Amino acid sequence: MTDLDIAEVAHRAGVPASTLRFYEEKGLIASIGRRGLRRQYDPGVLERLALIGAGRTAGFSLDEIGRMFAPDGQPRIDRQVLAAKAEELDRTIRELGVLRDSLRHAAACPAPSHMECSTFRRLLKAAASRAAAGARKRTARRS
Amino acid sequence: MTDLDIAEVAHRAGVPASTLRFYEEKGLIASIGRRGLRRQYDPGVLERLALIGAGRTAGFSLDEIGRMFAPDGQPRIDRQVLAAKAEELDRTIRELGVLRDSLRHAAACPAPSHMECSTFRRLLKAAASRAAAGARKRTARRS
DNA sequence: TCTTGACCTCAAGTCGACTTGAAGTAGGAC
DNA sequence: GTCCTACTTCAAGTCGACTTGAGGTCAAGA
Incomplete structure (x- = not known):
């Protein structure tokens, strides 16, 4: 029950749920499963969203940010x-x-x-x- | 003959001519006349473009920047x-x-x-x- | 004089990053 | 069991700042 509902993630990360779906579609984040229809997330997604946010602030595009994650999902930034x-x-x-x-x-x-x-x-x-x-x-x- | 051709302005200001036309359409700059079809500019436009560029770097929108110029074209910023x-x-x-x-x-x-x-x-x-x-x-x- | 090429206009297209709308669905309160 | 509401999908729309394309014009060089 440590998993987070999309609404919870949206609230905690300060982004609308639509952005989370958009990021998922772009492969920047992944949901760990569903409860009914609703996406559930691992709490680690918050850290990842923070990383994405920092990257954006620094001027990286979402595509650039996407390339900064190794296939395993770990940030592996040059x-x-x-x-x-x-x-x-x-x-x-x-x-x-x-x-x-x-x-x-x-x-x-x-x-x-x-x-x-x-x-x-x-x-x-x-x-x-x-x-x-x-x-x-x-x-x-x-x- | 101190007037500048659009190509000259584009080169000196480091922006494409299309941008100059676009800025003119938005009322951010004005050409002083034409030689045939071609826009001619007062050298002062370079200063104005610098102001616009600085404003953009600072995160102002073109509309905001436009509002910083009095109708007479002088920067008269509150x-x-x-x-x-x-x-x-x-x-x-x-x-x-x-x-x-x-x-x-x-x-x-x-x-x-x-x-x-x-x-x-x-x-x-x-x-x-x-x-x-x-x-x-x-x-x-x-x- | 004729050609060339850089300019012209105007409308439409592009790009990134989302947002919005319509139509559908399921979990929990009553 | 039914209803509400917050979610779901997918396509389309938005916004700012330009760029591009089609079709036209003109000054200057050969």
């Missing part, structure tokens, strides 16, 4: 991939830091228009050169 | 909104920082499986509780 993702994330963080500072400055700046503020323009130039440099990358979910 | 966005961004940054550190650790951790690493499990727990607590938010584009 450490090189992790390190690369950490680096990428670090670049994003620095970029967002610049942006945050720009926003803060613009909020406090007394210039009548932000475009007349040298600090703001400098930040924009920095953002522009970074944008021009890099190829377009995929999304990273916040929160 | 300073309170800016300050609030800066705060939000700051929270995101801190979250991503934790995630980055976790990734770095997992990459370096000697445990045979990440699931046997207490730090990794701690990260998962943290991620899980955050996920369970908060509503789902929108995406933030990296790079």
Whole structure:
């Protein structure tokens, strides 16, 4: 009776049941059986969902995440991939830091228009050169 | 002759021309005229595109970004909104920082499986509780 | 002058990650 | 035994941000 009903998993993991079915269809999670029609899950699914959530936050697609699990279901993540993702994330963080500072400055700046503020323009130039440099990358979910 | 052809803008800003047309349709940028059929842009559009790009990186939708420009085209952003966005961004940054550190650790951790690493499990727990607590938010584009 | 190729418009398609709707079913309360 | 409700399946819809395709135009080079 340690098994969890889909509703229980949904509640504990903070995702709708439809998402759990969707993840199952994609092979990201598996139910351990049914009670009547209802899916029952091993409590370990919560950990797995947390892993999926962390991966999503880090910017992995569901397909990428799926490939991070060994056939036996154990997470077997390539450490090189992790390190690369950490680096990428670090670049994003620095970029967002610049942006945050720009926003803060613009909020406090007394210039009548932000475009007349040298600090703001400098930040924009920095953002522009970074944008021009890099190829377009995929999304990273916040929160 | 300081005006820029759409191809030039696309190249310099690092976005395809189709995106520029799309942004124009959405009212995010404006062309200053045409040479034959071809859009010509004021060099200032590059700055504006940088602003748009920065906003996208920060997770703002194009509609949100559009609302940050006054009808005259000058960025005239409500300073309170800016300050609030800066705060939000700051929270995101801190979250991503934790995630980055976790990734770095997992990459370096000697445990045979990440699931046997207490730090990794701690990260998962943290991620899980955050996920369970908060509503789902929108995406933030990296790079 | 003629060709070429990069641009043009407009509608429709794509992609990821889900969500929603219709129609059906079973376990538990009464 | 019957009813309610939360689940079930499967297909289709949604949303944001673009991209693609078909059919057309025009400035510049051969």
